[in-house]
Amino acid sequence: xxxxxxxxxxxxxxxxxxxxxxxxxxxxxxxxxxxxxxxxxxxxxxxxxxxxxxxxxxxxxxxxxxxxxxxxxxxxxxxxxxxxxxxxxxxxxxxxxxxxxxxxxxxxxxxxxxxxxxxxxxxxxxxxxxxxxxxxxxxxxxxxxxxxxxxxxxxxxxxxxxxxxxxxxx
Numbered sequence: 001x002x003x004x005x006x007x008x009x010x011x012x013x014x015x016x017x018x019x020x021x022x023x024x025x026x027x028x029x030x031x032x033x034x035x036x037x038x039x040x041x042x043x044x045x046x047x048x049x050x051x052x053x054x055x056x057x058x059x060x061x062x063x064x065x066x067x068x069x070x071x072x073x074x075x076x077x078x079x080x081x082x083x084x085x086x087x088x089x090x091x092x093x094x095x096x097x098x099x100x101x102x103x104x105x106x107x108x109x110x111x112x113x114x115x116x117x118x119x120x121x122x123x124x125x126x127x128x129x130x131x132x133x134x135x136x137x138x139x140x141x142x143x144x145x146x147x148x149x150x151x152x153x154x155x156x157x158x159x160x161x162x163x164x165x166x167x168x169x170x
Contacts, residue, residue: 092121
């Protein structure tokens with residue numbers, strides 16, 4: 001169940017709740033009516049914290065303050081998460097040394113940023129049937145030019161366009 005809205009007070013559907021008081025004390029499992037009455041006596045709201053628990057957990061407290069703190073937690077968690085992209089570089093068997101150096105420099109930048117990089121050795125036509133050791137030497141040639149510390153996360157794999165390998169930050 002996706003929770004876009006935090007339920008509070010009369011929006012809570014359960015008959016019984018495990019209630020936590022405003023001071024953090026566990027009041028135990030009580031009926032929703034009793035929990036609402038206790039919250040209103042103190043002048044606060046009944047907030048459903050964990051609707052999927054059995055029985056659901058609710059807390060007596062200020063709803064506005066709780067919603068603000070939850071939004072703040074989510075914002076911090078979102079800012080700390082880093083998505084790892086898979087960048088791609090394509091080389092051919094006959095790619096010149098200078099071009100390989102330029103591509104390796106770009107690969108080094110991406111790896112040092114924390115991205116994974118897929119290096120594809122493009123094999124047109126009959127070159128797909130060349131000796132596998134020769135093809136792996138060609139891949140090793142560009143890997144030797146990558147200056148950033150890296151490790152091979154996926155071994156060389158043969159695909160429809162040729163050979164590919166995935167590297168990431170060591």
